[in-house]
Amino acid sequence: MVALVSCLDFFNNVAFYVGVSSLEELLPAGQCCTFPGSLVKLDIRNGKILWQTYTLPDNGGKLRGYSGAAIWASSPSIDIFRGLVYVGTGNLYLAPADVLRCQAAQNNRTTPPSQPD
Secondary structure: OOOEEEEEEEEOOOEEEEEEEOOHHHOOOOOOOOOEOEEEEEEOOOOOEEEEEEOOOOOOOOOOOOEEOOOOOOOOEEEOOOOEEEOOOOOEEEOOHHHHHHHHHHOOOOOOOOOOO
């Protein structure tokens, strides 16, 4: 798994918030994908990881599990009053087969229907 840092946000002279992505989606189908996106908070003084949160459930490094939802070209928004960080993610590379079957059976849509109710 190769990680790629493509965005960085600086906050309050205390920390850097770093989005993590990969180039894994470019691999041939049999080799893609295991990488989950994540957001990392680094101490500005020493670079120590203060916390890291992943955008997907752990796939155990196995192919055909959850992968993707990388954070790239998206600086986080920080809500200092609520103590929350918001960040946009990229596309889901893969999901487990049972999840994909469930979505197909439910006719889940990611685009508006052509004839809405």
